Amino acid sequence: CMEFDFWIYSLAGEKGFWVLDVVWVTGASSGIGEELTYQLAKLGALLAISARREDELQRVKKKCLRNSLSENDILVLRLDLTDRSSHEAATNSVLKHFGKIDVLVNNGGRSQRSLFVDTNLDVYNAIIELNYLGTISLTKYVLNHMIQRKKGKIVTVSSVMGIMGAPLATGYCASKHALQGFFNSLRTELTDYPEISVIQICPGPVQSQIIQNVFTENLAKVRTHGDQSHKMPTDRCARLTLVSMANDVKEAWISDHPYLAVCYLWQYAPTWAWWLMNRMGKRRIQNFKSGIVRVTWANTGSQAQSHC
Numbered sequence: 001c002m003e004f005d006f007w008i009y010s011l012a013g014e015k016g017f018w019v020l021d022v023v024w025v026t027g028a029s030s031g032i033g034e035e036l037t038y039q040l041a042k043l044g045a046l047l048a049i050s051a052r053r054e055d056e057l058q059r060v061k062k063k064c065l066r067n068s069l070s071e072n073d074i075l076v077l078r079l080d081l082t083d084r085s086s087h088e089a090a091t092n093s094v095l096k097h098f099g100k101i102d103v104l105v106n107n108g109g110r111s112q113r114s115l116f117v118d119t120n121l122d123v124y125n126a127i128i129e130l131n132y133l134g135t136i137s138l139t140k141y142v143l144n145h146m147i148q149r150k151k152g153k154i155v156t157v158s159s160v161m162g163i164m165g166a167p168l169a170t171g172y173c174a175s176k177h178a179l180q181g182f183f184n185s186l187r188t189e190l191t192d193y194p195e196i197s198v199i200q201i202c203p204g205p206v207q208s209q210i211i212q213n214v215f216t217e218n219l220a221k222v223r224t225h226g227d228q229s230h231k232m233p234t235d236r237c238a239r240l241t242l243v244s245m246a247n248d249v250k251e252a253w254i255s256d257h258p259y260l261a262v263c264y265l266w267q268y269a270p271t272w273a274w275w276l277m278n279r280m281g282k283r284r285i286q287n288f289k290s291g292i293v294r295v296t297w298a299n300t301g302s303q304a305q306s307h308c
């Protein structure tokens with residue numbers, strides 16, 4: 001996203017771009033989804049916010065009420081993305097409350113930190129269930145409604161890991177590549193509906209609770225969190241996501257360097273990307289095995305800082 005887009009977005013914002021638009025955000029109880037909720041609330045959007053923990057969603061709602069929205073402008077809707085049988089009823093609840101859905105933000109998801117050789121296949125099943133199948137299941141119900149209205153935005157928070165590959169995240173990368181392939185294909189299926197946009201957001205590392213919630217070698221094992229100071233602040237990622245949504249950017253890479261540069265390499269000079277990945281990946285795996293959590297592409301040398 002370029003700074004130029006800020007200008008377009010500012011104009012759109014001043015003209016009340018999001019006012020009274022109904023936006024449904026999944027994974028709104030923390031991280032990027034929570035911050036998106038606050039920024040959308042300030043812009044006057046009507047919000048449905050979902051995640052599994054209702055108490056956390058109530059906390060987010062309370063903060064929105066303090067800022068701008070009134071009680072009926074924000075609907076807390078508990079939703080487990082992996083419980084696909086509940087998605088139709090959840091969609092109907094949002095429609096019953098607001099009468100329409102203008103934007104679905106598919107944001108809920110979890111990452112992974114484990115080597116393939118050490119990881120139980122149940123973990124891969126769970127990642128695909130949540131990040132991929134859960135996302136497209138909800139999309140299916142909401143899209144039916146958007147097709148009836150001939151209007152809407154399906155926004156999916158994918159990742160730069162949907163563009164490139166990375167060690168210790170084979171299942172996560174696979175799930176985000178699946179989303180990229182799915183939505184790039186869906187967009188073309190919707191050419192008869194020019195006012196329905198399909199938008200993929202691909203963030204690099206962003207401050208959030210993602211590390212506390214990563215999948216590991218088996219479903220029971222959790223990992224403690226590491227230092228996040230090297231990551232993009234959550235509010236900047238959310239703001240650039242809104243810029244991309246406002247401008248119908250089909251695919252937005254939202255990242256600082258050097259991650260963004262690696263992304264470009266991966267896209268345009270894959271041989272160099274593989275060479276670089278092999279060098280950095282080797283150190284990343286060594287650090288992981290010795291218990292170092294904060295392993296960034298910038299410090300795959302000797303400066304890795306925090307430990308499990």
Ligand SMILES: NC(=O)c1ccc[n+]([C@@H]2O[C@H](COP(=O)([O-])OP(=O)(O)OC[C@H]3O[C@@H](n4cnc5c(N)ncnc54)[C@H](O)[C@@H]3O)[C@@H](O)[C@H]2O)c1
Pocket residue numbers: 026027028029030031032033050051052053079080081082107108109110111130157158159160202203204205206207208209210211213
């Ligand atoms: N933080 C990053 O570095 C980063 C980078 C690229 C992409 N992303 C993507 O951004 C999205 C948001 O992640 P985040 O970084 O804010 O992490 P986070 O852990 O702070 O937030 C994840 C959200 O998803 C929800 N969630 C998890 N499992 C769920 C389930 N079964 N049903 C419903 N909701 C569920 C969580 O409750 C939470 O609200 C994810 O899709 C993630 O893959 C994050």
